[in-house]
Amino acid sequence: MTMPSARPPLRLWMAVATAAAAGALMALAFPAAAIWPLVFVALAMLLPALMGRSIGGALLVGLSYGLVFFALQVSFTARYLGPVPWIALTVVEGALTAVALVPVALAYRWLPRAWPRSRAVALPLLIAGLWTVHELFLGNWPYGGFPWARLGMSQAQGPFAPVTSWLGVSGLSFLMVALVALVIEIVRMGAWRRPTLLVVPLATLLVLVLTPLFPTARSGEMRIAAVQGNGSTGYFDEREPYGVIAAQAEATRTVAGEPIDLLVWPEGGVDYDPFRDEATARKLTRLVNRFEAPLLANTATERGDRIFNTSFLWTQEGEATQLHDKRHPVPFGEYVPDRDFYYAIAPELIGLIGREYTPGSNPPLVRVDGTGVGLAICFDVIYDEVIREGVAQGAEVLVFQTNNADFRGTDENLQQLAFARMRAIETGRSVVNVSTVGTSQIIRPDGTTVSGLDADEAGVLLEEVELRSGLTAGVVLGPWIQLGMLIISPAALVVAGLLSRRRG
Structure with missing residues (x-):
């Protein structure tokens, strides 16, 4: 398996524009439009825009996505008090999103260098874990957080909602991002001709589509x-x-x-x-x-x-x-x-x-x-x-x-x-x-x-x-899944950073 190029697939200006478009599409995935498949389109645009970026570049890309997404998603805050609360909330959440997406960019830089064979499975799963950590970060800080825009919540009218009864909302967000990240790596590696590498994304898709409601x-x-x-x-x-x-x-x-x-x-x-x-x-x-x-x-x-x-x-x-x-x-x-x-x-x-x-x-x-x-x-x-x-x-x-x-x-x-x-x-x-x-x-x-x-x-x-x-698995396991992601994902990123530095 060849070492991935460190060169970003998109020029910075194009990555920033792509991220902005991804933010607009992501907002359309939530009500009132509620076009839930657009979550996957938006992710498929945003994740490549973060690839190969420096910390400064990742901040710009993340900020472009976050500002557009939240400007559309929370525009209701301007209904009575005018634009100031809307702009303030948009800027704060957009800036926090930019910071929280930097680890995703770092994972794309560090993990393939630290462990070249990680690209097919481990890298996409780490990306999904770090995305979920980003959602938990926004949902808890500052002032108690604002967990308004978690990807799992976009699926109220989609076929994947039953997954939350087993894994909670964070678990559903994780699987959705993992599926997109897995498909992206298959395309980047030209690996669609190797059936063994298709097992994990196909299994993820089947879990999303076929999971029944947890019985109560x-x-x-x-x-x-x-x-x-x-x-x-x-x-x-x-x-x-x-x-x-x-x-x-x-x-x-x-x-x-x-x-x-x-x-x-x-x-x-x-x-x-x-x-x-x-x-x-x-x-x-x-x-x-x-x-x-x-x-x-x-x-x-x-x-x-x-x-x-x-x-x-x-x-x-x-x-x-x-x-x-x-x-x-x-x-x-x-x-x-x-x-x-x-x-x-x-x-x-x-x-x-x-x-x-x-x-x-x-x-x-x-x-x-x-x-x-x-x-x-x-x-x-x-x-x-x-x-x-x-x-x-x-x-x-x-x-x-x-x-x-x-x-x-x-x-x-x-x-x-x-x-x-x-x-x-x-x-x-x-x-x-x-x-x-x-x-x-x-x-x-x-x-x-x-x-x-x-x-x-x-x-x-x-x-x-x-x-x-009766308690669903989502109620019982949900907090443990969140805790696991909060511990494992950042720890894996730190280890990848240390190893990539040694091998760089």
């Missing part, structure tokens, strides 16, 4: 009414006192007289803190007694000098003893990290964010007549540990409460809904995804939709929602 056990049904009130819940909406709870209650009345086990309202479906406002408490108590069912609702709550984004189960006794506080308040949306520093940069924007939400620590779970209901509030749906904790503690159904009012008319609600669908597949649980203004859906454990409400439509989804028990 049916454990009953719960009749759930998910209410989309379509009230004035946006940050800058004009609100009447108790207007939001009135809109939710009005929509809920459309199912009066129906047998219901659990009423579910979205994030921000209650205007005031019922633990401090007696009028709100009375309204909730009258409602749950009229329907003879507990209400899972959400509002901002105060405890001492701290504020939480809280979901609570309000009962017919006029109280709520089961609470869950949002684990990951949104930086620059629900709180401002390093407020003094950022206020000095953009005082008008930072001044708009008056509340400082505190991260929660209580379990993402409530029990309704003994049945575990797992919770995630808004963007918490993208954090693996929140979902896994709820399921591990006995959740037989998942409820995701969100408020998309600040992103009306954008792709944000469809992106978040796709993440909810992937969580259903990953955990083997039905998902009730309920929004203040849409889109709300009830989703089966296989990711298909039972019923839904479009955006800007008031209504109720009332269904016998299937309950499931």
Whole structure:
């Protein structure tokens, strides 16, 4: 096997342009376009653009890809606050992407030199591992991370989604990148005439295509009414006192007289803190007694000098003893990290964010007549540990409460809904995804939709929602797979760097 040329396959200017095009195609793989095969096209363009690059060149290529991708992917952040938050998030995530993709470029330089026979299998697998580490890096840092754009999450409407029930979202990302990297090396080596070298990519493709859903056990049904009130819940909406709870209650009345086990309202479906406002408490108590069912609702709550984004189960006794506080308040949306520093940069924007939400620590779970209901509030749906904790503690159904009012008319609600669908597949649980203004859906454990409400439509989804028990391999093995990649991939790259230096 000949030693690969150290010369980049693309000139730097062409590599930067190719990476930018790859970023645009990658964005189209996610909702609303949701053209999922474009993930593979984008990767097939980006990875060669990183080959043979110096660290500076890799940074330019990675930045070109990251800026274009995130500019399109998170354009919804400009909906109300204008271009500054959108540009800031795009630049930060684009820069972090550039840094995180440098190890991929180094792997293409170092591993073939350290071990020439690695190109067929070991190199593509290392590339896939380093890509997954890059996703985990962006998903955890800074300020808790932003795991919004993991490749596995693009497959909500694709045939490869069941893999997450065995390997988790990171495992699916790994296999997708591995497949593309393996095919690239086969083409570079002209190895398609050697059947033995085709075994690994063909096996990877078969795993992606043929993996069935991990089986979970049916454990009953719960009749759930998910209410989309379509009230004035946006940050800058004009609100009447108790207007939001009135809109939710009005929509809920459309199912009066129906047998219901659990009423579910979205994030921000209650205007005031019922633990401090007696009028709100009375309204909730009258409602749950009229329907003879507990209400899972959400509002901002105060405890001492701290504020939480809280979901609570309000009962017919006029109280709520089961609470869950949002684990990951949104930086620059629900709180401002390093407020003094950022206020000095953009005082008008930072001044708009008056509340400082505190991260929660209580379990993402409530029990309704003994049945575990797992919770995630808004963007918490993208954090693996929140979902896994709820399921591990006995959740037989998942409820995701969100408020998309600040992103009306954008792709944000469809992106978040796709993440909810992937969580259903990953955990083997039905998902009730309920929004203040849409889109709300009830989703089966296989990711298909039972019923839904479009955006800007008031209504109720009332269904016998299937309950499931048992942990999928994706829930159990997912964190271990991530840990293995975080340890093995960088370690392999370091070893390759040391060996290539000796042999250089």
